[in-house]
Amino acid sequence: MEKYSGLSLVKHSFSHHERWERQWANPTPNKKYDIIIIGGGGHGLATAYYLAKNHGITNIAVLEKGYLGGGNTARNTTIVRSNYLWDESAALYEHGMKLWEGLSQELNYNVMFSQRGVYHTCHTLQDMRNNERLVHANRLQGIDNEMIDAAQLQKEIPTLDCSKDARYPILGASVQRRAGNARHDAVAWGYARAASALGVHLIQNCEVVDMIIDGSNTIRGVKTRQYGELMADRVGCVVAGNSGEMARMAGFQLPVESHPLQALVSEPIKPFLDTVVMSNHVHGYMSQSDKGDLVIGAGIDSWVGYGQRGSYPIVEHTIQAIVEMFPTVSRVRMNRQWGGIVDTTPDACPIIGSTPVKNLFFNCGWGTGGFKATPGSGHVFAETLAHGKPAPLAEPFSLERFVTGALVDEHGAAGVAH
Ligand SMILES: Cc1cc2nc3c(=O)[nH]c(=O)nc-3n(C[C@H](O)[C@H](O)[C@H](O)COP(=O)(O)OP(=O)(O)OC[C@H]3O[C@@H](n4cnc5c(N)ncnc54)[C@H](O)[C@@H]3O)c2cc1C
Structure with a gap:
């Protein structure tokens, strides 16, 4: 990173053309990634960025079935707040709020946070x-x-x-x-550009149609419609409204509608x-x-x-x-x-963490309010994927809470939908 006029600039080690090629490159056949992230929305791209920046993992592919940031990230009404009722939610959303407060400088991209x-x-x-x-x-x-x-x-x-x-x-x-609010797609673009500059592979028009899971119930990779099988040590799934479908491919059910x-x-x-x-x-x-x-x-x-x-x-x-x-x-x-x-989800809180399949992690269930969480969600999901276990801020939002009954239950508590 270098400093310029008070802004941190990501130092690009690639030429403009090389970066463009990297960003839109097709995956190399038989390439194995350390981590595959399914879903190139704000959350998936933020996860990739923090994995590269905070954990030094850059052999990552973000697979997006459409174009980057074209899902809910591009469709939402951009309300950002952190005044949730329960301590667990408030801590997670306030973590996001603090990241928002420095995000334009961090990414050297104006996300128009207001x-x-x-x-x-x-x-x-x-x-x-x-x-x-x-x-x-x-x-x-x-x-x-x-x-x-x-x-x-x-x-x-x-x-x-x-x-x-x-x-x-x-x-x-x-x-x-x-x-306040922010510019929806700028957040996705800002994270995408910064992640790409750090070496992350962003693969658009690449739809995941199945999961590759071995006999020991461990994920080995994914099947894609356009590029066949892509392998990885860990897979993070961040596909918002399509999470139920993804869980079905992996052979389990999620408590989401x-x-x-x-x-x-x-x-x-x-x-x-x-x-x-x-x-x-x-x-x-x-x-x-x-x-x-x-x-x-x-x-x-x-x-x-x-x-x-x-x-x-x-x-x-x-x-x-x-x-x-x-x-x-x-x-x-x-x-x-x-x-x-x-x-x-039934308690109107996200699900972040491990799943019944080893090395497969989900980040979903944000419902009507996940835009505000984009930086915080990416930050804690990156930590979760890097260490293979839930980050402390993510722990209360594990899938197990629907078995143990330790729900955070923000539904109605904060009194508002977004
Ligand atoms: C109308 C509307 C208003 C909203 N208002 C607010 C608000 O004011 N404040 C707020 O905090 N939140 C709001 N939200 C919620 C917020 O938009 C989402 O919670 C948040 O954007 C989720 O981000 P994401 O990156 O997880 O999802 P997305 O941006 O949806 O990204 C998921 C990506 O996964 C991709 N994908 C899906 N299936 C596959 C597959 N098989 N293979 C590869 N890729 C796949 C999709 O194409 C998509 O790009 C609103 C949502 C909507 C729709």
């Missing part, structure tokens, strides 16, 4: 109690979070309808001021909202991108499925909530709607 604050509005007494409980828990964990009343909220966000005439009047809100999750953006408008507002009660949230689009989302579709597209009833419901919160946007036109597939 700590513009995230507000959770409360519309009932119970909402207020839940958020107060969350704020107290966060303070004990050393994580910033505070309660404000409706008058203060109105002052801070003048366009939000805090009047008593609203269908569900707002009583107050919690706000994490260090929270895949659901569509939708979002939409408006036409670009003048600066109007400089923060992120979420309401779990009326079920919608909104921020404004630097381009001016209003970025809008809600909770998951209640049905299971793999459809990466939007659907009208959800959009209608979400827009109703947004117009109720911000009546002034009622005539703004919507530009695009889309969906991703997220894998949800």
